Amino acid sequence: MAAVAGRTAGFAVDVLRATSEFRTWWPQLATQARRIGVDSVPIAMFIALFTGVVLALQSSYAFTGAVPLYFVGTLVGKTIILELGPVLTGLVLAGRVGANIAAEIGTMRVTEQVDALEMLAYDPLAYLAVPRVTAGLITFPIVVAFAVGMGIVAGWITSTGLLDLSSQEFVRGLRMFYRPFDLRYALIKSASFGVVVTSVGCLFGYTTSGGAEGVGRATTRAVVVACMVILVLDAFWAVVLL
Amino acid sequence: MIRLEGLTRSFGDLHVLRGFDLEVATGETVAVIGRSGEGKSVLLKHVAGLLQPDSGEVWIGDEQVTGADRERVRRLRLSMGYVFQSSALFDSMTVAENVRLALRRHGTPAAEIEERARESLETVGLGGWEGRYPAELSGGMRKRAGVARAVAPRPTYLLYDEPTSGLDPVTTSMIDELVLQLKEDLRATSIVVTHDMRSACRVADRIALLREGRVSWLGTPEEIEHTDDAAVKAFVEGRRDLWPDD
Numbered sequence: 001m002a003a004v005a006g007r008t009a010g011f012a013v014d015v016l017r018a019t020s021e022f023r024t025w026w027p028q029l030a031t032q033a034r035r036i037g038v039d040s041v042p043i044a045m046f047i048a049l050f051t052g053v054v055l056a057l058q059s060s061y062a063f064t065g066a067v068p069l070y071f072v073g074t075l076v077g078k079t080i081i082l083e084l085g086p087v088l089t090g091l092v093l094a095g096r097v098g099a100n101i102a103a104e105i106g107t108m109r110v111t112e113q114v115d116a117l118e119m120l121a122y123d124p125l126a127y128l129a130v131p132r133v134t135a136g137l138i139t140f141p142i143v144v145a146f147a148v149g150m151g152i153v154a155g156w157i158t159s160t161g162l163l164d165l166s167s168q169e170f171v172r173g174l175r176m177f178y179r180p181f182d183l184r185y186a187l188i189k190s191a192s193f194g195v196v197v198t199s200v201g202c203l204f205g206y207t208t209s210g211g212a213e214g215v216g217r218a219t220t221r222a223v224v225v226a227c228m229v230i231l232v233l234d235a236f237w238a239v240v241l242l
Numbered sequence: 243m244i245r246l247e248g249l250t251r252s253f254g255d256l257h258v259l260r261g262f263d264l265e266v267a268t269g270e271t272v273a274v275i276g277r278s279g280e281g282k283s284v285l286l287k288h289v290a291g292l293l294q295p296d297s298g299e300v301w302i303g304d305e306q307v308t309g310a311d312r313e314r315v316r317r318l319r320l321s322m323g324y325v326f327q328s329s330a331l332f333d334s335m336t337v338a339e340n341v342r343l344a345l346r347r348h349g350t351p352a353a354e355i356e357e358r359a360r361e362s363l364e365t366v367g368l369g370g371w372e373g374r375y376p377a378e379l380s381g382g383m384r385k386r387a388g389v390a391r392a393v394a395p396r397p398t399y400l401l402y403d404e405p406t407s408g409l410d411p412v413t414t415s416m417i418d419e420l421v422l423q424l425k426e427d428l429r430a431t432s433i434v435v436t437h438d439m440r441s442a443c444r445v446a447d448r449i450a451l452l453r454e455g456r457v458s459w460l461g462t463p464e465e466i467e468h469t470d471d472a473a474v475k476a477f478v479e480g481r482r483d484l485w486p487d488d
Contacts, residue, residue: 112330115292119324120344120391121316 011203014125015133021126028131036097036132036198037139041146043096044089048147051084052076052154060163069165073173076155081182085148087234090193093140094226098201101132102222105205106215114206129202133195140194141187148186189237193230200226243268244399244431249288249298250455251281258284259295260455271425271432273442275477276452282435283327285452286403289433290324291315302399320348323392323430327404329384331376337363337387338372341394348395362394363387366420382413386420393424400424400432406441414441421445439478451477 019025059075105128108114117124152174159165204222208214249262258281266272276282287293288300291307300307302318310318331340341359350358363369366386376384385405392400405421406414418441425432425445436442442449443463451459451474459471466474476484 108332111333112326112328113332115287116324116326116330116332116391118292118316119290119319119322120347121319122347123312123316 007207008203011206012199015129015199015202018123018126018130019134021123021130024122024126025130025134028127029134032131032135033139035100036135036194037143040093040096040139040143043092044143044147045150047088047092048080048085048149048151049154051088052080052151052156053158055079055084055151056155056158056163060159060165069163070169070173070176072155072159072163072165073170074176075173076159077152077174077178078182080148080151080155081186083234085151086144086186086189086193087230089144089147090140090190090197090230091227093143093193094197094200094230095223097136098197098222098226099219101198101201102205102208102219103215105129105202106208106218109206109208110211110214124206125202129199129206132202133198136194136198137191138194140197141190144186144190148183185237185241188241189234192233192237196229196233197226200229243301243303244289244433245299245301246285246289247299247301249285249295249300251284251288251293251295257455259288259298262298262452262456264450264457264460266431266433268431269429270447271421271434271445273434273436273446273449274452275437275439275442275449277477278437280452281455282437282452283403286324286401286433286435289401290322291318320395321398323395323397323400325385325388325392325400325402325405327407329376329388331384331387331391333376336373336375337368337379337390340376340387340391344391344394350395358394362390365393365423366390367416382409382416385409385413385417389417389420389424393428396428398428398430400428400430402432402434402436404436405434406436406438414438417441418444439480 055076056072059072060069063069063071114124117127156167156170159170160167201222204218204225208218210217244266246262246264249259251259262285264272274282274285284293288295289307291310295308298308305314305318307315307318331337332343335343338359341362342355345355345358360369360372363372366389368383368386368390371379371383376387379387389405402421406417409417421434422445424430434442434445443466446463448460448462449466450457453473459469459474461469466478469475472484472486476482
């Protein structure tokens with residue numbers, strides 16, 4: 001465990017140091033932002049859509065007769081913004097983005113492409129890790145913002161279409177306990193998840209050994225570890241910021 | 243000049259290098275031959291600073307690679323070209339992009355990059371294949387593309403890791419001619435790691451046999467034909483029964 005922690009810390013320091021190689025990583029940033037962020041928007045929106053629908057229906061089921069129905073808007077908004085938007089998106093992107101990064105860099109490692117980068121006098125971490133981690137940091141909050149928007153819209157359409165709730169009542173519930181800090185909290189969490197998913201993918205990909213089997217192992221570990229760290233971080237931010 | 247002094251390197255219980263000494267004079271090509279698994283590729287990676295020895299020194303010109311900080315090793319690598327056994331082309335890039343990436347890092351002016359990349363690919367007989375991806379090339383073409391990427395920045399030192407392994411005799415001969423032509427054009431100091439005796443005799447000024455982690459024989463291609471060294475004879479004649487260990 002100590003060895004893993006040491007290796008991870010060493011890797012993080014190396015990645016931070018590699019950020020000084022601006023001319024190496026900057027040209028890769030737009031491509032990585034597209035692959036990590038833009039290409040993740042559809043799956044994040046898809047998940048948020050059904051999360052919003054289910055949240056609205058389940059909260060109305062739970063509230064029936066005891067709590068005014070406009071609290072459906074409150075519950076949908078608060079839950080999507082504070083928890084489900086960032087965490088569900090983070091977990092899904094741990095699979096989509098983290099696995100992709102670990103497999104890609106792992107394959108490069110076992111086919112000597114990482115050594116080739118070194119022999120061309122590039123810093124492999126500046127070329128491979130820095131643009132991906134930076135793209136994760138920047139794009140995850142944007143993807144989550146889209147997901148939050150979609151989840152709330154889905155909850156609103158479900159409430160007005162399937163429940164006995166007007167748009168005004170839904171919005172009233174939505175605004176009742178909303179604080180601008182809620183959104184900031186979600187975006188801070190999302191940015192941290194972006195860093196975790198991409199850097200864990202890079203770490204496991206970069207340290208891959210053992211051919212195709214090693215790439216498979218690294219990919220699985222990257223997803224599992226990223227998911228675990230996301231859940232730990234989720235609790236951490238709740239303790240620190242709420 | 244490349245100088246290796248008393249290199250030792252072990253992986254767990256496996257002692258791969260056990261005091262390897264070799265000096266390659268400026269402009270000279272030395273072929274390192276040896277059986278599979280003797281540590282030829284490991285040796286080359288030590289020269290390039292991709293691996294660090296347990297003890298011993300690697301000198302490139304007047305600079306020591308072993309123990310040098312990251313920045314110094316990277317600066318040294320700007321003077322090296324490395325042809326990987328697996329070619330190690332970046333598979334997300336076209337052949338030309340692979341070569342351009344090498345040229346960009348070596349500070350080639352932007353206006354010259356396109357022309358130099360085209361020239362390098364033509365030198366290795368890949369003119370017209372610039373836009374292809376590595377997956378679309380045959381094994382021999384990938385090797386040649388790897389050579390083009392390594393030599394495009396016109397390095398002072400060239401390291402070839404099994405440049406002809408897995409190739410048919412005609413392509414092998416083509417690669418040998420390419421190595422000779424580059425030796426002539428670049429006047430680079432080169433180490434060619436191979437187990438292909440014919441290839442070694444064609445391209446090298448001297449041949450070193452790596453056996454049990456050290457140089458067990460060193461001589462010219464002419465000397466190798468008349469030597470009494472059992473291991474060399476076994477290697478040259480491809481006879482297992484002559485090999486000292488068997």
